[in-house]
Amino acid sequence: MTATPLMTVEDLSISFRIEDRWCRAVNGVSFDIMPDETLCLVGESGCGKSITAMSLMRLLPGSARLGGRIGFDGKDILTMPEAELQTIRGRRIAMIFQEPMTSLNPVLTVGEQIAEPLVLHKGMGWAEAKREARHLLDLVRIPDADRRLRQYPYELSGGMRQRVMIAIGLACRPEILIADEPTTALDVTIQAQVLALLDEIRREQGLSIVLITHDLGVVANVADRVAVMYAGDLVETAPAGELFDKPSHPYTQALLRTVPRADAAFDLHPIEGQVPSIQSMPEGCRFAPRCGEAHAACSSPPNLSSGPHAVRCWARRDVA
Amino acid sequence: MAGFILRRLLSTIPTLLGVLTIVFVMIRVAPGDPALAILGDNASQEALDAFRERMGLNDPMWVQYLDFLRGIARGSLGESMISGTPVLTSILEVLPYTLELALGAVFFGVVIGTPLGIMAALKRNGWLDYLLRVVSLVGLSFPAFLTAILLILWLAIDWRLFPVISTPTGGIGDRLYNLFLPALSLGLIMVAYVMRTARSAMLDVLGEDYIRTARAKGAPMRRLFLHHALRNALIPIVTVIGLYFGLMIGNAVLTEIIFNRPGLGKLIVLALNQRDYSTLQGLMVFSAFLVVMVNLLTDIAYGLVDPRVKLK
Known part of the structure; x- marks a missing residue:
């Protein structure tokens, strides 16, 4: 890889105060976001992928304590003044969320909500921004744009609302679009449409997408690179094809086995046990209690190996 | 908008009817005799009877109730027992x-x-x-x-x-x-x-x-x-x-x-x-x-x- 990354996340850690104790929800995660790629952050619920995504724009509540560095355009997002951050949010990095039903403001028209980032960042007047909003609705394949612009969110279906969210995200032609489980709340058929749309737009506009998902089927369809998270640790990162062909970390392997397959009938393989609670993380490798290959070394935390296919596991020192 | 207001107005009718009934009953069950209260302890039996007759207090309860509702339907809240001025007029004045x-x-x-x-x-x-x-x-x-x-x-x-x-x-x-x-x-x-x-x-x-x-x-x-x-x-x-x-x-x-x-x-x-x-x-x-x-x-x-x- 010769291209320079758009964003460099270095040793990111996120802690929350729970019952007078700081608990680490994300534990020193590092990854790069390259231009023009789809990076998928994968993991079970509660593994820290959503808060990692939110921290890329510093959207977490003030009660969260962040450590490490998020390099963007030579600056650190984590230490940037709020005013400067406001010129980046929505303009150079945009985000769409998991809940299209509640993520749009119920008392503002769709048109106003799409036009807003253009007025905030591009110095457009409202009339001009609304005209541009019309093109954006075309871009996200919402027909009858003129009528839709005047409508309120409650008049739109879930899939339609998520398209509106995408239109808001794309309004200022950002370099990075962060999509936090954008299809989880939608019907399966609508999910496929929305994902196809995101992929298409990425190709047309040449932006990078960070897609947060727990759905490996989605990952297989759209990802260029995959980062697998477990209990706040980044456990494996690799180009998508390689990850599916040669998953290395025992957790990734187990995760891939959980995907139901048509040829395997009803033979499901759940991962036994649960993600450890944020208040009682295991001392060593955080996956060890659920790992079939755990041995003595696993009682101390392994490091992430280097290279394009990196693994955090004592039993996999030889890969990459 | 006009239709909405009209429908809301119509839907207030049962509420108002309930309130009217409660008001009517409350006034009737309240202790004290209006005739005695207004004419005083020294009033003669004839005067009291005449007052009750004039105010319709001798009518059966349901007749009084219907009279009361009829009055309201006509936009009248009755007249003061003391001064005889229409109650609505006194209200609108203040x-x-x-x-x-x-x-x-x-x-x-x-x-x-x-x-x-x-x-x-x-x-x-x-x-x-x-x-x-x-x-x-x-x-x-x-x-x-x-x-x-x-x-x-x-x-x-x-x-x-x-x-x-x-x-x-x-x-x-x-x-x-x-x-x-x-x-x-x-x-x-x-x-x-x-x-x-x-x-x-x-x-x-x-x-x-x-x-x-x-x-x-x-x-x-x-x-x-x-x-x-x-x-x-x-x-x-x-x-x-x-x-x-x-x-x-x-x-x-x-x-x-x-x-x-x-x-x-x-x-x-x-x-x-x-x-x-x-x-x-x-x-x-x-x-x-x-x-x-x-x-x-x-x-x-x-x-x-x-x-x-x-x-x-």
Whole structure:
């Protein structure tokens, strides 16, 4: 890889105060976001992928304590003044969320909500921004744009609302679009449409997408690179094809086995046990209690190996 | 819009009918004989009988009830047992003064309460928030008449800024000047209510997903609060204003008496003292009607604030 990354996340850690104790929800995660790629952050619920995504724009509540560095355009997002951050949010990095039903403001028209980032960042007047909003609705394949612009969110279906969210995200032609489980709340058929749309737009506009998902089927369809998270640790990162062909970390392997397959009938393989609670993380490798290959070394935390296919596991020192 | 108002008006009929029945029964079961109360202990049996006959008090209950409803359907609230003037005329004569007072109080409540509530929400758990919460709690637990007396002592007697007796006459400036103190004292509880509602509504709204979306767009704080959050927080605030406006008419009674202002309050007290049952009955019916109208206005206000409430 010769291209320079758009964003460099270095040793990111996120802690929350729970019952007078700081608990680490994300534990020193590092990854790069390259231009023009789809990076998928994968993991079970509660593994820290959503808060990692939110921290890329510093959207977490003030009660969260962040450590490490998020390099963007030579600056650190984590230490940037709020005013400067406001010129980046929505303009150079945009985000769409998991809940299209509640993520749009119920008392503002769709048109106003799409036009807003253009007025905030591009110095457009409202009339001009609304005209541009019309093109954006075309871009996200919402027909009858003129009528839709005047409508309120409650008049739109879930899939339609998520398209509106995408239109808001794309309004200022950002370099990075962060999509936090954008299809989880939608019907399966609508999910496929929305994902196809995101992929298409990425190709047309040449932006990078960070897609947060727990759905490996989605990952297989759209990802260029995959980062697998477990209990706040980044456990494996690799180009998508390689990850599916040669998953290395025992957790990734187990995760891939959980995907139901048509040829395997009803033979499901759940991962036994649960993600450890944020208040009682295991001392060593955080996956060890659920790992079939755990041995003595696993009682101390392994490091992430280097290279394009990196693994955090004592039993996999030889890969990459 | 017109259709919506018409439908809402029609739907108030059962409510009003219920209120009318309750008022009718309450007046009839209240202890005391109106004839005896009005004509006095020394009245002759003939005089008493004649009075009862004239007022229809000898008719069976259901006839009285139907007469009562018939009168209201014709827009008549009956005549005073004492003076014989139509009750509606006496009410309409003093209604503007009470409305003026209630509106003034709502004005103070909204204009002071809303910004304070928003500030408390923005500085949540800061010293300002704590101060405002304590002050509003004190405000709520203070009876309106006590506040009124304290305000008179302080602003009218000690500082001589306002008149002790509020006479609503003269030009608009004079009227507002005379209105200021009574409206403020009546409005202080409203300030406390509106402030608490505005604070909690604002805090609720600030935790919503669409506020996060607005932050992700790069909206500055000011716009986040005043544009994205406030319009949503207005919905519960409007509810409280509507609810309290009805209570306000009741509370106005005491305020009017303390400031010696004409209004429904003085009319009610006079009617009570004179055992003027027909005036009391008319006043109760009229107040109920007023509250129903305020609720209707509140519903219309919802439609203006929240697009999900359709006025069509």
